[in-house]
Amino acid sequence: MWRFRRRGLLATGSAVLAELTLPLRALSQSIGRAGSHEGDKTVTSPLVRLRLMETSDLHMFVYAWDYYRAREDNSVGLVRVASLIRAARAEARNSLLFDNGDIVQGNPLGDYLALPGRMKKTGGHPMFRAMSQLGYDAATFGNHEFNYGLPFLDEALRSADFPFVCANAEHPDGTPLVPRSVVLDRNVADETGQIHRLRVGVIGFLPPQIVTWDAMHLTGRVRTTDIVEAARQYVPELRTRCDLLVALCHSGISAAPRQGNEENAALYLAEVPGIDVVFTGHAHQVFPGPDYEGLPGVDAKAGTLAGKPAVMPGFWGSHLGVIDLKLRREVSGWTLEGFHSEVRPIYMRESGNVMPLAQDDALTAAVALPAHKATIAWMAQPVGATSMPLNTYFTFLQPDPCLALVNAAQIGYTRPILAHSDAASLPILSAAAPFNAGGMSPDAFVDIPAGPLTMRDLANIYTFANTISVVRCTGAEVKEWLERSAIIFNRIVPGLAAPQKLLAPGLPAYNFDVIAGVTYAIDVTQPPRYTPDGVLVAPDAHRIADLRFNGKPVDPKQSFAVVTNNYRAGGGGHFPGTGSDHMVLTAPDGNRDAVIRYVAGQKIVNPSVAPVWRFAKPPLATTVFIEVPAAASHVVHNDTLHRLGDGTNDLVRYALTLA
Template identity: 40%
Template structure:
């Protein structure tokens, strides 16, 4: 039984220890939106620092940790990575601005997230070398080239855990020496997502198996309590018998000896009120899953916290320890989150930011602003992603055209034997509300800069291409169609269209073909890529060049390393024949394409739509309330005037056969215009 439960204290002295956690900061160090080139008081370690100072002041004993996904995610992260790439590895010539800030803020330890590996192991080693605090990870191992399975590897690539000896004051002011163990974990899927950076150099073990191996050793070494810094999310469907799970918090909370959990990866917040809690913590009826206590902030009785994204929240775990049976043990624990917006007004009041931290970042921040504002072209109409989940979208199509343009250049230059194959391209709306109603692309017409390309393509992915059949193209789209709830065409009740558990970065739109999505049918695939209903099909009227797509026809499909190497669990893609294995960044291809074109019409060409439906339908979807300014451009979309608890606007979508949507580009195939696109 874990130490939070079932202990009878034998002494009256109580030590109260507070563990503060940041996570998924994603290079949001300043309170600044580099895409909009304006301050943003809802993000940034420069503001989280004020929350941390306040939380520290309240209690005598504290620890501050970070849970990973720190160095990637904004133009500042890209700028810093380019800086590392330009200097000699291992020379210590540059300290990452995030590390510089964390050193100043007095972090006690940090864990690695999956995005720490995006820039390669050498840059990651250089980043870690600048830290005045330990980095911990227990499930990444050296690949010794012996053909061993991950479970057989024995040499950890990083320090698996640390035990910090801390002198803590009890309630009466008496000092006691307490040994605090901290252990870190990262999803095993990094071997897929960053295969080019990691294959042949490291192997990654299952999170649960690693915890079962290392936690007892930490106890043997004298740890009084153990905190898992787990860069993994919560999935209520995961069991103890599952292996290599990406989101393993639930089984991890059952590991004997773990006294507290800081977790991350999915950008959710835990604990929060039930109506704000992500659906992954609830059953199909919307009720809280068993063994989760929101009042105490526990999972299976273990205090656990997830601090959102971008420095917008601070996770706080409060533990009470008593000296029981000859050692200090946790007898009680609770968790909570503190939200940045409550501490800062919307005008960016400087009183709520740490001026010293801002000064540390000033040089890198100013260089990033200059880099992000380098001009690359012009667009003739606004590009936005507000409706990218419910209709053809110019912002996604622009990325797809850039990838097609780049792939065709590669094929022409070095793979002429593939020139007879049609090229399709896959893009996703990365900024489509994953982190809240403010996170959507919105680029005004006129001159555009590098920041616009980074807004459309957030991640440091590289371009890959596979040769697949038309049959697999259809299955790819069937997986994407899991983004939607099933709609009853006979119901007049309000029916939300979007599946809240489906990640927007897995909503793949394939350009070069046309298709319709029948949301009256059940989804063919579950979110994990396993079949939900093998006899159903949501993808209909799938066509290439106007004719029904031949399931045996071969295509080259361009996507990212994340998708091609298994990210999102798309059926059959990981096993497909890799024919384009480029290390060029997808974002850079987009920048180069816009630069080459000079001017971008930003018009939507026909791609996909929903199957029209008869009936008294009331289908709704959520997006940013800012989308209202564009809703008038689409007669089939109407704002209801209502908002949900998360601050998203609720819009109606007309799916009727006479809808004025169907959409303008679909009705007018001649209105196509992206330079370099295929027709």
């Protein structure tokens, strides 16, 4: 059993606000009213204003610091959110603070602390110590809490002076990993200063897919259940012990028809009776706000899911989520008169620059400083060298040397291991996707000149703490895998005079897998065959053409061993050919570790930029464009790309003519 100690929108930077007056329905399932009458005398029920605050997906960004470029980053950091937290507390008489998971992993500081003995040297886990100092009231787990294994998480949690709750993950014997819920017994002051007792129930949920995404750490140790089913099982009993019920849901928002075991189940969770407030996350989006406009059951302006107040505060400390509740104390219980939701950003973009809207909180900054400095030094260690520049500016237009390096390293790591397995006879392919290619923020790209390669450089190329996995796929499944990858492109109309935007909006770069070992063409004039959820929607569409292995068309029935990471192998991203039934190998080493070993062994790398993939030629010449930072100009060294002009958010458009 893990231990814990208890204590008694980006483009403009403007906050998104919402206020709604709800029917006077008691939170404890009774009906109340704003006042009562005794003869001719009206007795007004006390009004309590309660502020609930949320962070989510902090991913170890304690500081406003970019470890990959060794410079300040005004768009991230708990030290900046901490200033917003203190300001928000000063505005409210009563407040509670929660975190929604994905805390311990996500940047080099997290990786450094996961090295043997490092956490002990830094006096415990600095993120949890910083959160304890800030006075968090409760938190739940995200999927990335398990990336370093259960013993690491157990040790880290000893630094958390606040409870963790999780209702849908448990040991094989059915005992919960941590308490499924907790009731916070708080004294709150009404508008006149009178004190009342308020019991706040808190229950937590995480994506049930953790058992496949982190199978190496969790198989035989942890089992999970569907988020909604767990809520239906445990919310009713919790409801009897509390006046207000808050759900911490490390899960995104989807309005697709419910199938069960969803990764993004926050909307369906909000429909469960007895839940009053939903804090959501995991998707790295902002809610309320335009990210979720138009979804049934979602009010992206008022900030409601199934009519209940909800927020999602971005990622890496970009926002603080705030929900203000108006609670009326009745004889029959508490009633909810209304609420006000907002997300408060720590920065705004102005003329291409990131302008801070919050300053470092000194107390938070002091907690983790030794580990922060040690991580910076660790990241500066040399590993090897590259004979050519490594960058991801044009990864969607032409061969990417960074992906070529990762794929070469993955194959080099896996080949000798598979040689002594049942998969020894299978041809080996390798799948890799770009992480820093403009997806997380407009200026998040890899740009490494020829010369020395440090730990910082390689961590920039391979950001996440994934572990190597191998799946067995048929040739037909490899083709469908690539079809799912190719949905990142818009459908292009051949022959239009005006250049057309190549990339579809809102799709993450880390789902653009390039599979080395085969060659293929991508026909962007075809509609996408799959949805982002992996649903086949255009069975007659085929973007992948001329798929070849060793120069010959791929036999749909031929089997391959495809090296990838644990997230993809376990079904992350909904790619055909993945999942537990396809698993051949779950390795103990990380993908980034394989890259580090490969570079150290080679001493000087020269990643092949042979065309693994290419665009199929349309019937008429057609120009497509992408948007990248102006800094990309120094790596354009061929005649196929040309600058088209200025784009959005101070980016520059580069065009490629398909002919």
